[in-house]
Amino acid sequence: MTFSPMTETSLLAAVCCSVLPLVAFAVVMIGTRNRRRLSAGISIGAVGVSLLCSVFLLVRHWHADEPLRFVGTWLISGEITVPIGVLLDPTSLLMLVVVAGICFLVQVYSLGYMAGDPGFTRYYAFMSLFAWAMISLTLSPTLLQLYVFWELVGLSSYLLIGFWYEKFSASEAGKKAFVMTRLGDVAFLLGLLVVLVEFGNLDILELNSLAPLQRMDPAVITLSALLIFGGIVGKSAQFPLLTWLPDAMEGPTPVSALLHSATMVAAGVFLFARIFPFFRLSSTAMTVFLLIGTVSMLLSSTMAMVARDIKQVWAYSTVSQLGFMIMGLAAGSFFSGVFHLTTHAGFKALLFLCSGVFIHAFGTNDMFEIGRRGGRGLHIPMVCMVIAAAALSGIPPLSGFFSKEAILGALAELDNPVWLAAGLLGAFLTAYYTFRLLFIVLFPRRQEPEGDGDGKDGGHGAHDPHAHRQEYRAMAGPLLVLAAVTLVLGFAHGPLERFLHFEGAAAGGHGPHWLLYAALGLASAGVALAYLEFGLPGAAQVGFVERMPALKKLFAERWYLDRMYRWLLDRIVYGMVSRACSFNDRKVIDGGLDGLSRGTIASGRRLSSLHGEMIQYRILVVFAVVALLVLHFFLQ
Amino acid sequence: MYVEYADFPYLSTILLSCVAGLLVILFLPRERTREIKWVSAIFSGITLIISLYLFVAYDKGQAGFQFAEKIDWVPSLGITYFNAVDGFSMPMLLLTGIVFFTGVLTMWELENRVKEFFALTFLLVTGVFGLFMGLDLFFIFVWYDVSLFPMYLLIAVWGSTRKEYAAMKLTLYLLAGSALILPAIVYLVVTAGLGSFDLLALTEPNLFTADQQKFAFLLLYIGFGILAGVWPFHTWSPVGHVAAPTAVSMIHAGVLMKIGAFGVLRLGMYMCPEGWQYWAPLMALLAVVGIVYGVFVGLQQTDLKYVIGYSSVSHMGIVGLGLATVSVDGLNGAVFQMFAHGVMTALFFSAVGYIYDRTHTKAIAELGGLSRAMPVASGYFILAALTGVGVPCLASFWAELMVFISAFKVYPLYGTLAVCALVVSALFMLRVVQRACYGPENHRFSGLEDVSFRLGLPRMILAGVIVLFGLFPSLMFDMIRTASLPFVAGLP
Secondary structure: OOOEEOOHHHHHHHHHHHHHHHHHHHHHHHOOOOOHHHHHHHHHHHHHHHHHHHHHHHHHOOOOOOOEEEEEEEEEOOOOEEEEEEEEOHHHHHHHHHHHHHHHHHHHHHHHHOOOOOOHHHHHHHHHHHHHHHHHHHHOOEHHHHHHHHHHHHHHHHHHHOOOOOOHHHHHHHHHHHHHHHHHHHHHHHHHHHHHHHHOOOEHHHHHOOHHHHHOOHHHHHHHHHHHHHHHHHHOOOOOOOOHHHHHHHOOHHHHHHHHHHOOOHHHHHHHHHOHHHHOOOHHHHHHHHHHHHHHHHHHHHHHOOOOEHHHHHHHHHHHHHHHHHHHHHOOOHHHHHHHHHHHHHHHHHHHHHHHHHHHHHOOOEHHHHHHOOHHHOHHHHHHHHHHHHHHHOOOOOHHHHHHHHHHHHHHOOOOHHHHHHHHHHHHHHHHHHHHHHHHHHOOOOOOOOOOOOOOOOOOOOOOHHHHHHHHHHHHHHHHHHHHHHHHHHHHHHHHHHHHOOOOOOOOOOOOOHHHHHHHHHHHHHHHHHHHHHHOOOOOOOOOOOOOHHHHHHHHOHHHHHHHHHHHHHHHHHHHHHHHHHHHHHHHHHHHHHHHHHHHHHHHHHHHOOOOOOHHHHHHHHHHHHHHHHHHHHHO | OOEEEOOOOHHHHHHHHHHHHHHHHHHOOOOOHHHHHHHHHHHHHHHHHHHHHHHHHOOOOOOOEEEEEEEEEEHHHOEEEEEEEOOOHHHHHHHHHHHHHHHHHHHHHOOOOHHHHHHHHHHHHHHHHHHHHEOEHHHHHHHHHHHHHHHHHHHHHHOOOOHHHHHHHHHHHHHHHHHHHHHHHHHHHHHHOOOOOEHHHHOOOOOOOHHHHHHHHHHHHHHHHHHOOOOOOOOHHHHHHHHOOHHHHHHHHHHHHHHHHHHHHHHHHHHOHHHHHHHHHHHHHHHHHHHHHHHHHHHOOOEHHHHHHHHHHHHHHHHHHHHHOOOHHHHHHHHHHHHHHHHHHHHHHHHHHHHHHHHOOOEHHHOOOHHHHOHHHHHHHHHHHHHHHOOOOOHHHHHHHHHHHHHHHHOHHHHHHHHHHHHHHHHHHHHHHHHHHOOOOOHHHOOOOOOOHHHHHHHHHHHHHHHHHHHOOHHHHHHHHHHHHHHHHOOO
């Protein structure tokens, strides 16, 4: 474990970067709740400075050889000391810029999207809270600190999903997200406890060295890696905890763009990358991760193929892309996973923000409805969405193409060809469902093919044209920036690979050269199939999956995962355990007590009749007692 | 053990200001309710200020008891008036001051028998303060009973929802507890044969054999454990919480339950350390059952206050688990949890009290849409719920974390179960928040006013304390450590 102490400037920049949004949260919450523009200004200003600081740090440490670390103490108990500090290495620096950048852009975009919402200031306060938690998570030097902020991003996610708390579905989705990620977090915490007890501390650099091999049993390493991965499954919505993410789309669209696609859900993958060398110590665990990533990727792709709700499609796609990143990392290629995380953050946020403009303008989430009402008339979001969708499908020369190639290359180096086949199938499905959506919006049909569209109201109807234009402008700026990033980021492949390279990292494999053509061919096949079914003039706009009712039902019902959870919750948790405990409380414990007191009262009443009435009776008793005593003494 | 005597009787001043407040209230005419409330606020404010001062002035570099004052009371029986605070009792003193002051402010709108209410509250709190600072067994027992007796009247007269039943149940339970504590105290004093009730003298090593300690500790554990809501002796507490008026619920759940845990710590564990270590596995078992059981029963509740009552059972289980680990971290976590839980439930009940006073209902099914009608009031409720869920950077997170870590080391299975209960606890708290606060605007509540600044003051203080100690937990850990480190190091 080697690291350099941090210079004061870097430390100051890092602290500013993380603390300023917290200050903004406090100020807005306490001081300026009734002043909309000021609150938004404070919040955006804070995250803007954070962005500047993070860019400064990235540039300054671009050539740093060793990670920089600063650690102070947060609290000392007895044997346990909780440190707080900052760790700057390529992984955290890159993530920091991604997080701060998207936070900033989304907050600017929200000026337009959330204009006129009664909870405008509350929205900005929660956004600042999230920015603080997420940036601090990125900078954490220990897993415990990471866990603290991990929970806090979960909290801000809960608050923001349920932002429109008057809608039952929104508050329900917030609760579901919190509880389901909690399920994973409990595993994470148990994993941390195992590491803490067996290894002695939770320092990331130390865990990433070879020290765990000396101090921990291989079985314990596997156990703790699997438990910690539980947290990743929860946060990054992997199988089997993936169903909270599509529901989380109940939140405002900028929130979906920021938390539920680009940054917060990517925190799981970030954690994987963060302790990648530790995870790699256990090949069993890595195989399990690979399996879970693959299953999540394929399952959610199938779900995306039948969704009508534009945000749902992107949500499923997020799950599938996160699964893809985990596949890359679990295949042993550190770079491919992190690179895809970076590019995905850009183009997925862009997809959501574009969709947000449509939703804002037309007041519906239904893609057919958006198409019919002239979605393609909004030029900037339409063009940007095509760029982002092409990047998602892995079409060159956009950013997604390069990162996807890197992952497929890593998969190709594995012994078992199943993983590569799954990855290629995933690439095909991704291209298909992405362009299905795109063609539906671009080439609307007069008549709706099926009449089960229920447009959820996510936006807020029409405003007067002038205000509308202003809002549109606030939203368009961030779109253009992200589109530009998506266009050029792919070419940063080489420099980024050098930047992220660390000792012991496997060299990024490029796979056999036929792989490039295979991937491209499959992606084009997906696009072509989508065009045949949805784009071609006269096409029925019914996908091949939708022609098979059983399959369609299975996909639309999310492989019955939600049904299973509902059943478990209603039958087991509420119906059995909770009812049994309540019954015990009321009937057994309290019933026993009440019975005891009733018995006491009754026996008291019985005995009290010895006093009071019937003097002859009492004399009889006295006589009997005396007689017995006399008898007793005589017999002795 | 190191004892530093005070140059000014701060601790007695706290007790005296309680008594003085009581007397002034008694001599005020009953119609002057405004004056009575102001007097209560001022005298309870004095106790808060002094305990805050002591918390800051306490010398953390110096372990042991500070601000001590000792007067012989009945020399022939070895009874002394002996008060002092250490790292364990200091947080409790501060907690009592905070909850007392905010409780009085919370009852600002009371109109029914104001004089009697505040007089009894002062009496109750005098006992609580006395118990936390007392180091003489005789006085500790007296203070214990002083704090129990007013409870019955406060619930039976000002309460709601089966108040007679609840008051009687609570009183009988707690008297049963004191029926176990008194023999234990007498037994220990007589067995030691020192002719003294001085707690510090009785903590000298080798005074009691291991078997004597096992016997006495069990009595003290059950006796005080009843008050701490240890499973299966917990059923008085949710019923009592529900029936009591707001300030009494605050003091009851916030402070009174802590007396139980503190009694186990100060009397049981100090005098019978070997008994403690012998019974620790049992304590851990009961604690974990309480943690898991509390959240599951809580899931079924339909009344807001019952929900909080069962969450208290679960949270006090965490205190019990921490005590059962016999380790510095476990003790630190337990004492911090006592403090954090006290402030949290006080905020909970304070918020619910406000909501109940306006909407006249505590039934979760009848509420809904509160966040629209009173955003600030429901905001306090949500903050308390999030503290209960164990969100980081709110006070109880750190306490729970310490307890989990140390429990996981000593009892891996129990530790795992306690951590798993976090999921259900999130489900159960957020379910209540969702049903009560969220949802469409409720027209029955649309005319209700939100918390004003003045009425919001107690809630603001409590919320501030939760966030302060959540962000800077070392403020509290540094204090508790001064007591727990030497105590565990000195264990046989």
